């Protein structure tokens with residue numbers, strides 16, 4: 001019987017996380033029993049550890065935060081280290097990292113953190129992939145959904161008018177091919193990784209990116225962030241403001257303790 005694989009989406013985002021999307025796509029290619037989790041809050045940790053007891057492989061799918069793993073992963077990794085040692089687990093560990101900047105190689109420090117974590121926990125580090133410009137995968141999946149919707153609408157309208165309903169399918173297929181071409185490196189490495197996971201072999205570390213020239217990516221990223229900041233932050237807001245105590249981030253608590 002094939003060993004169970006546990007896939008963990010380590011993004012703290014509740015919606016539209018790139019890591020969650022990659023995890024689901026990778027999971028489609030993994031054979032045998034699979035269990036999917038999201039690691040977001042402390043309450044998520046115990047169910048994942050319990051699932052690891054009966055697993056043979058684990059795939060961490062994480063965003064790159066400040067050149068490393070997101071901070072909420074660290075307490076989990078500490079707990080997992082103790083848990084694996086206590087229970088004598090010898091899991092095979094794979095990682096898929098994605099980052100905002102275009103170069104996939106920027107995920108290297110995260111990969112090293114994962115490798116060191118494995119050494120320390122007595123687990124088998126089996127490598128993984130680092131994906132640059134990961135956020136574009138969100139753009140791509142939204143584009144595919146919109147194009148698919150438009151294709152159905154177009155087919156409906158053509159059916160009513162008695163025209164060839166297959167024409168929109170053809171244009172959809174061409175557009176889909178173009179969108180997938182931008183992700184061809186990611187798709188190829190994801191398939192390669194899945195083959196290694198299925199065989200339980202070491203995949204090595206591979207880096208890829210969305211296939212858009214850097215100057216185009218940077219131009220669109222700048223436009224996106226200017227629009228985003230105008231709507232989220234306002235243009236002049238915060239230029240001369242005092243530090244606002246914010247209970248959410250514990251600033252009030254820090255002040256009280258220091259007083």
Ligand SMILES: Cc1cc2nc3c(=O)[nH]c(=O)nc-3n(C[C@H](O)[C@H](O)[C@H](O)COP(=O)(O)O)c2cc1C
Pocket residue numbers: 011012013016017018019020062063064065066067068098099100101102106134135
């Ligand atoms: C707090 C924070 C720190 C980040 N740090 C980096 C970074 O150091 N380098 C980078 O290329 N992208 C960085 N990013 C961008 C994320 O890695 C990128 O948006 C990623 O696609 C998010 O994946 P997710 O949707 O699965 O959370 C950061 C994002 C946030 C919110």
